[in-house]
Amino acid sequence: MLTLDGVSKVYRIGAFGGKSLQAVRGVSFDLRPGEIVSLIGESGSGKSTIGRMILRLDRVTSGTISFDGGDIAQLGRTGTKAYYREVQGVFQDPFSSYNPVFKADRVFAMIRGAYFPGVGNDEWHEKLCASLASVGLGPGEVLNRYPHQLSGGQLQRLLIARALLLDIRILVADEVISMLDASTRIDVLNLLADLKSRGLGILFITHDLSLGNYVSDRTLILHRGAVVEMGATEKVFGDPRHAYTRMLLASVPHLHERWRDRKRNGDLALPPASRDDPAPVLVEVDTDHLAALPGKGEPS
Amino acid sequence: MSLRVDDLKVYYRTLRGDVQALDGVTFEIADGEIMGLAGESGCGKSTLGKSLIRLDGRMRHVGGSVTLDGKQLPLGDDRAMNAFRFKSVSIVPQYAMSALNPTRKVGRIAEELLESRGIHFDGVRPELVRRLELVGLSKDVLGMFPIELSGGMKQRTVMVLSTLLNPSLLIADEVTSALDVSSQRAVAEMLVEFRERSYVKSMVFITHDLAILYQAADTILVMYAGRLAEKASSDAVISRPKHPYTQLLVSSLPEVGVRYADRRLEGIPGKPPSLLEPPQGCRFRDRCPLAFAKCAEQPPFVEVEPGHRVACWAVT
Numbered sequence: 001m002l003t004l005d006g007v008s009k010v011y012r013i014g015a016f017g018g019k020s021l022q023a024v025r026g027v028s029f030d031l032r033p034g035e036i037v038s039l040i041g042e043s044g045s046g047k048s049t050i051g052r053m054i055l056r057l058d059r060v061t062s063g064t065i066s067f068d069g070g071d072i073a074q075l076g077r078t079g080t081k082a083y084y085r086e087v088q089g090v091f092q093d094p095f096s097s098y099n100p101v102f103k104a105d106r107v108f109a110m111i112r113g114a115y116f117p118g119v120g121n122d123e124w125h126e127k128l129c130a131s132l133a134s135v136g137l138g139p140g141e142v143l144n145r146y147p148h149q150l151s152g153g154q155l156q157r158l159l160i161a162r163a164l165l166l167d168i169r170i171l172v173a174d175e176v177i178s179m180l181d182a183s184t185r186i187d188v189l190n191l192l193a194d195l196k197s198r199g200l201g202i203l204f205i206t207h208d209l210s211l212g213n214y215v216s217d218r219t220l221i222l223h224r225g226a227v228v229e230m231g232a233t234e235k236v237f238g239d240p241r242h243a244y245t246r247m248l249l250a251s252v253p254h255l256h257e258r259w260r261d262r263k264r265n266g267d268l269a270l271p272p273a274s275r276d277d278p279a280p281v282l283v284e285v286d287t288d289h290l291a292a293l294p295g296k297g298e299p300s
Numbered sequence: 301m302s303l304r305v306d307d308l309k310v311y312y313r314t315l316r317g318d319v320q321a322l323d324g325v326t327f328e329i330a331d332g333e334i335m336g337l338a339g340e341s342g343c344g345k346s347t348l349g350k351s352l353i354r355l356d357g358r359m360r361h362v363g364g365s366v367t368l369d370g371k372q373l374p375l376g377d378d379r380a381m382n383a384f385r386f387k388s389v390s391i392v393p394q395y396a397m398s399a400l401n402p403t404r405k406v407g408r409i410a411e412e413l414l415e416s417r418g419i420h421f422d423g424v425r426p427e428l429v430r431r432l433e434l435v436g437l438s439k440d441v442l443g444m445f446p447i448e449l450s451g452g453m454k455q456r457t458v459m460v461l462s463t464l465l466n467p468s469l470l471i472a473d474e475v476t477s478a479l480d481v482s483s484q485r486a487v488a489e490m491l492v493e494f495r496e497r498s499y500v501k502s503m504v505f506i507t508h509d510l511a512i513l514y515q516a517a518d519t520i521l522v523m524y525a526g527r528l529a530e531k532a533s534s535d536a537v538i539s540r541p542k543h544p545y546t547q548l549l550v551s552s553l554p555e556v557g558v559r560y561a562d563r564r565l566e567g568i569p570g571k572p573p574s575l576l577e578p579p580q581g582c583r584f585r586d587r588c589p590l591a592f593a594k595c596a597e598q599p600p601f602v603e604v605e606p607g608h609r610v611a612c613w614a615v616t
Binding site: 087095151184189194209210214215248259 | 337340341404451480481482484485488508509510511512514515538539545548549550552553554555556557558559560564565569571
């Protein structure tokens with residue numbers, strides 16, 4: 001199980017790093033096996049930074065991220081390698097995740113070199129085919145091809161297959177489908193749901209509320225680096241308590257209901273929440289549903 | 301009739317041959333109509349949008365014509381098109397955020413733009429300020445460099461600048477795609493407002509997001525692999541689509557309220573054909589559940605109901 005406890009991230013900005021930017025403020029949540037948690041926020045909300053910190057691509061400024069009880073910041077060289085065997089990430093742009101000079105299946109060879117040097121050719125091929133089958137790809141259609149010969153959806157599924165070669169328990173999926181076409185993105189989304197039923201814990205980072213709602217069990221809404229509402233997906237979407245969540249939901253374009261036919265939930269303008277304020281306190285408004293209290297910088 | 305496109309063909313020149321990105325499209329846009337143009341990447345929607353204002357070096361006008369307000373646009377003649385650009389046809393480009401010259405203040409950009417068309421800036425300035433205020437920007441923006449504006453502000457600035465001379469036709473290419481949900485709504489509603497105030501007569505709103513089009517567009521034109529698939533009112537396209545591609549596309553979209561556990565949505569298997577050597581007949585044939593022998597011939601784009609056109613043998 002992955003646990004975030006009061007995680008914050010401060011970036012130094014400005015010409016000489018004289019200013020600071022609170023990118024993430026006091027974020028706490030758990031990610032359990034067999035569960036999809038959506039991290040929803042607009043650009044600049046800190047959602048990708050959280051994913052990067054979990055993947056150890058960015059350092060935590062304060063707070064701890066622990067995996068099975070151990071702080072991941074304390075991992076040494078071998079510990080890190082073992083960590084990546086269980087926690088992997090897939091990112092937004094499948095096209096730039098590959099080196100166009102090499103064939104796409106080089107990503108598998110690199111995993112083999114780093115983690116499975118003792119595995120024989122036949123055994124490896126079998127393992128690879130099983131992994132490809134679980135993401136809905138046949139070896140004939142994707143192996144031995146260059147990235148430009150494959151579609152975005154195929155490339156993205158190859159990256160998920162790469163992560164699955166390691167017996168991962170946690171997958172960080174950062175905007176994995178926002179660059180895919182409508183007709184193929186739903187397949188990748190369904191794949192995530194299938195992997196979940198096989199016991200994988202998935203952190204699904206997205207700006208698209210309808211995608212988060214479709215696939216996740218629990219949802220966190222981020223606003224300027226802090227969680228303003230979290231809980232069971234049907235509660236957060238069905239009974240949003242925080243003004244920011246309501247504003248987001250009112251802005252989503254629906255397919256069978258027009259904006260102009262929908263009553264606005266009060267004023268959509270929010271008083272600006274400053275990044276320098278401490279993270280808002282979350283209170284339980286219902287079972288498995290927390291929302292930020294109205295307070296300093298937080299509208300009621 | 302504001303815009304009439306007749307059997308327009310635009311190909312991309314490549315070393316391996318011509319990519320038939322736009323292969324014989326015919327449609328009309330009425331005065332005051334906001335037409336959404338939807339389709340997957342590579343279907344030719346941006347090519348169609350660009351063809352109406354400027355063919356870049358790789359694009360070749362192979363055939364067909366475009367008539368705007370009774371005048372034929374000289375598509376192939378880059379120089380002659382200058383008389384129409386900005387004044388009667390204008391565009392909000394896909395990357396509006398990087399469309400502003402970073403070394404000029406916004407006011408200077410506007411001035412140079414107008415003077416290049418022989419229009420005196422001082423005469424237009426009050427109207428420019430009024431329109432900036434309409435989209436929620438103060439006149440101070442004119443004294444700022446583009447880097448001082450946020451993404452949403454740049455988007456709105458470009459929208460105001462490109463519609464300043466009240467063009468007959470505005471091409472809005474993926475204007476909402478790079479924005480957050482809350483600014484997406486504001487920008488889409490602003491485009492409708494521009495039409496209400498007659499800043500633009502009609503509009504082609506290009507996006508891959510059908511939900512946005514349902515909110516903002518009067519009609520939706522769906523393209524597939526360089527050809528037209530279906531055109532109808534936005535209600536009809538979303539609620540009663542007739543072309544099998546549109547049906548599958550609409551049913552694959554997750555909406556708030558639809559959950560995996562309750563209803564598993566399905567994508568469309570397969571991928572669009574290569575446009576280097578596109579197959580004969582209907583280009584959706586290989587992925588279509590309704591395909592039959594007749595689909596080896598190209599289906600015509602015909603009216604099956606008033607205002608509802610479809611290119612599919614199974615429907616007509």
